[in-house]
Amino acid sequence: MPAPTERDVDLKRTYDAVVVGSGAAGGMAAHVLTSHGMKVLLLEAGKKLDIEKELKSMEWPYEHPRRGGLPPDSHALSRNEYTFRKPPYAKGLPNKHVYSYVEGWSGADYSKNIVVDEKDNPYTGTNYAWVRARCLGGKTNIWGRLALRLSDYDFKAASRDGYGEDWPISYTDIAPYYDKVDLYLGIAGHPENLPYLPDSLFQRSTRLNTAEVKLRESLAGMGRVLTPYRAGVTTDGLKHNKYRSRCFGRGACDRHTGGCDIHAAFDSPTGLIYPAMDTGNLTLRTNSTVYEVLVDKNTGKARGVAFVDSQTGKNYEAKAKVVVLGASTLESARLMLLSKSRFHPNGIGNSSGHVGHNFCEHIMGPSVTGLVKELVGKPRTLDDGRPAGFYVPRFRNLADRQSNFIRGYGFEGDSGTHMFPGHASSTPGFGAAYKKKVRDYAGAFISMGAFGEVLPRYENYVDIDANVKDRWGIPVLRFHYHFGDNEKKMAADMADTAREMFVAAGIEIIGVDRDTLPEGWSIHELGTSRMGNDSKTSVLNQFQQSHDVPNLLVVDGSSHVNASCQNPTWTIMALCWRSCDHLADQVQKGEV
Amino acid sequence: MSSDIERRELFKIAAATAYAAKFGVAQEQQRFFTPQEFVVVDELAEIIIPADDHSPGARAAGAAAYIDARLAESREADKKALWRKGVQLVNQVSLQMHGKTFLETAPAQRAAVVERMAQNEEEPKSPEEMFFKELKRATVNAYYTSKIGIHQEMEYKGNVMLNQFVGTELP
Structure with missing residues (x-):
């Protein structure tokens, strides 16, 4: 079904709301507000892509001139460059285009127009692997699709272990909105009835293969769980x-850098924005890079935004009764810090001084690879005809109390045959025996890697570097961000428990990686404008509304009070839905 | 003097072409490798992933031509130098071991040359060992993304429309 026709943008009128950003957060804001009859202008910094032509989900490697690889004038930053060089990473590189590390994966040629060119979008400060997508839908075009709920183990974590702040909401506040997201967008999964990882309203689950069932059964004996990947994918379809x-198990999401050209995997354009356009209430303007939230010179309230057309370089203003930021955790912080005025000398909504601070995410790296010996030499099976493999939810600091770290981590894993035998390069030798070994072992490997909670700390923050500007002349973000002691100790435990679980299941250990990946690798940045009940120590109230400026909302991951260890997208959308319902109600009552 | 070099070059090219004809190597697409280098790389790739009774090998899969095309368009000077030098090293190792250049030796002797280069695969130290690592990486990449590699060798069953997911349904 082709995208709906776009309405003409009218910058003379005052929209009910202007939404900045078209990813999970901005798309959801557009959906909910238009469903309440509000007239919404949605601004996206990047292009509108003909996405089916970009993704080519079913293309075989040999049908592509570089087997899915980037053109030779392009460069993807490596783990080493993020470790040993300092941002801006693209500075001084001879390549025509420089991309973040995700473009170093095979199949990256399909996403090169989705992610940003680092040459146009520099940042400075401490090392950080910042992955950004600027196009309609943002990162939802290439996301990993693991869709998890948070629980009161997360929302009330501070009460449990004494660190940081509780969220100003409980699970019961957000649960109905998780349900709405599940039903509107579709999610695949298997119910496990875990208090620390609540079930969604699942559609048909993906299935586990032999190695995964073996590990699941062994983990059950340890009081741990392996469950099919909870994928933000509609497996039964959405009427x-x-x-x-619906999903047809083509496995493309496993081979290419994300992307689903039939949109079974959720993406914001087809899941949220196109249906919102069909209400007649949504106006979309792409190539619109917002650089300031404008305020009324008498009241200090938001009156709209200033943006530059990223193609023509011309500047414009858009007027609205409410400004809703969903530009991503870091871009929304940048925009607020850039929006200085007499009323808001430290940036809009920043009387607390907390904008940009308490920045957190997930730490990655520790992982294990094992061999299930009884599968060696078995006839070939089809194991990658599904969105992804499995998830092992958190098991640390639930009933137990670890002596040297707080909070927890979960594992994402996969096993069985893939199109490309990843073990072929690491299998030693050559010749007929080597070739046979690669063939015989292809379906017998299983691996998993951890995602752990990085604690929110005031000292981890971003601010504006006025000396460096992006391609459009907008001052860039400067990072002040490091993993702390809790994360390092947690990472050591990840590697130990990963090994322990494989050994217990009788899986032969091939390798255990104990090293952490550079900061930013998880692409789960959160927390730069946290919610709270105290306007001195938080930026937003429980409805993601600025304490200082009631007609300014920040509906992306900025608002999260901690990172938990669960992937954030589903929570971003549930919170946004709740906040926008509340906003529409306030607007109707004339309270905003 | 220069004409002498030219004659020798021509002779080598003729030998390589004859060899290529014998092994069915397509020569017309090559852009980075010289004809002699191409034949050496093609033979090395086939030694790493040979034809067997299960499926054709790297030669039939066109691995050398794929590697050649990538190197021809590459902007990485270091990588290009590694390959240029690498092929020379193969001949040097062969001369050292057998007193003949790589293509002049018998198949078993060629395999012995590769064996020597592969001896420290986990932690390559010498230049020829480093070259083997890159040669194998590139060959593996080219072969297992080819039609032959995916469909005949690995019998890959995916990239198809499935009505139901494969695997165990949990109770």
Whole structure:
């Protein structure tokens, strides 16, 4: 189904709301506000892509001139460059285009127009692997699709272990909105009835293969769980959405850098924005890079935004009764800090001085790879015809109390045959015996890697570097961010427990990686404008509304009070839905 | 003097071409490698992933031509130098071991040359060992993303429309 026709942008009128950013947060804001009849202008910094032509989900490697690889004038930053060089990483490189590390994966040629060119979008400060997507839908075009709920183990973590702040909401506040997201967008999974990882309203689950069932059964004996990947993918279809097909297990999400050209995997354009356009209430303007939230010179309230057309370089203003930021955790912080005025000398919504601070994410790196010997030499099976493999939810600091770290981590894993035998390069030798070994072992490997909670700390923050500007002349972000002691101790435990679980299941250990990946690698940055009840120590109230400026909302990951260890997208969308419902109610009552 | 070099070069090219004809190597696409280098790389790739009774090998899969095309468009000077030098090193190792250049030796002797280069695969130290690592990486990449590699050798069953997921349904 082709994208709906776009309405003409009218910058003379005052919209009910202007939404900045078109990813999970901005798309959801557009959906919810338009569903309440509000007239919304959605601004996206990047292009509108003909996404099906970009993704080519079913293309075989040999049909592509570089087997899915980037053109030779492009360079993807490596783990080493993020470790040993300092940002801006693209500075001084001879390549025509420089991309973040995700473009170093095979199949990256399909996403090169989705992610930003680091040459145009520099940042400074401490090392950080910052992955950004500027196009309609943002990172939802290439996301990993693991869709998890948070629980009161997360929302009330501070009460449990004494560190940091509780969220100003409980699970019961957000649960109905998780349900709405599940039903509107579709999610695949298997119910496990875990208090620390609540079930969603699942569609048909993906299935586990032999190695995964073996590990699941062994973990059950340890009081741990392995569950099919909870994928933000509609496996049964959505009757109310004509832009999305159900999943047909083509496995493309595993091979290419994300991307689903039948949109079974959730992406913001087909899941949220196109249906919102069909209400007649949504106006979309792409190539619109917002650089300031404008305020009324008498009241200090938001009156709209200033933006530059990223193609023509011309500056414009858009007027609105409410400004909703969903530009991503770091871009929204940048925009607020850039929006200085008489009323808001430290940036809009920043009387607390907390904007940009308490920045947190997930730490990655420790992982294990094992061999299930009884699968060696078995006839070939089809194991990658699904969105992804499995998830092992958190098991630390639930009933137990670890002596040297707080909070927890979960594992994402996969096993069985893939199109490309990843073990072929690491299998030693050559010749007929080597070739046979690669063939015989192809379906017998299983691996998993951890995602752990990075504690929110005031000292981890971003601010504006006025001396460095992006391609459009907008001052860039400067990072002041490091993993701390808790994360390092947690990472050591990740590697130990990963090994322990494989050994207990009788899986032969091939390798255990104990090293952490550079800061930013998880692409789960959160917390730069946290919610709270105290306007001195938080930026937003429980409805993601600025304490200082009631007609300013920040609906992306900025608002999260801690990172938990669960992937954030589903929570971003549930919170946003709740906040926008509340906003629409306030607007109706004339309270905003 | 210069004409002498030219004659020798021509002779080598003729030998390589004859060899290529014998092994069915397509020569017309090559852009980075010289004809002699191409034949050496093609033979090395086939030694790493040979034809067997299960499926054709790297030669039939066109691994050398794929590697050649990538190097021809590459902007990485270091990588290009590694390959240029690498092929020379193969001949040097062969001369050292057998007193003949790589293509002049018998198949078993060629395998012995590769064996020597592969001896420290986990932690390569000498230049020829480093070259083997890159040669194998590139060959593996080219072969297992080819039609032959995916469909005949690995019998890959995916990239198809499935009505139901494969695997165990949990109770």
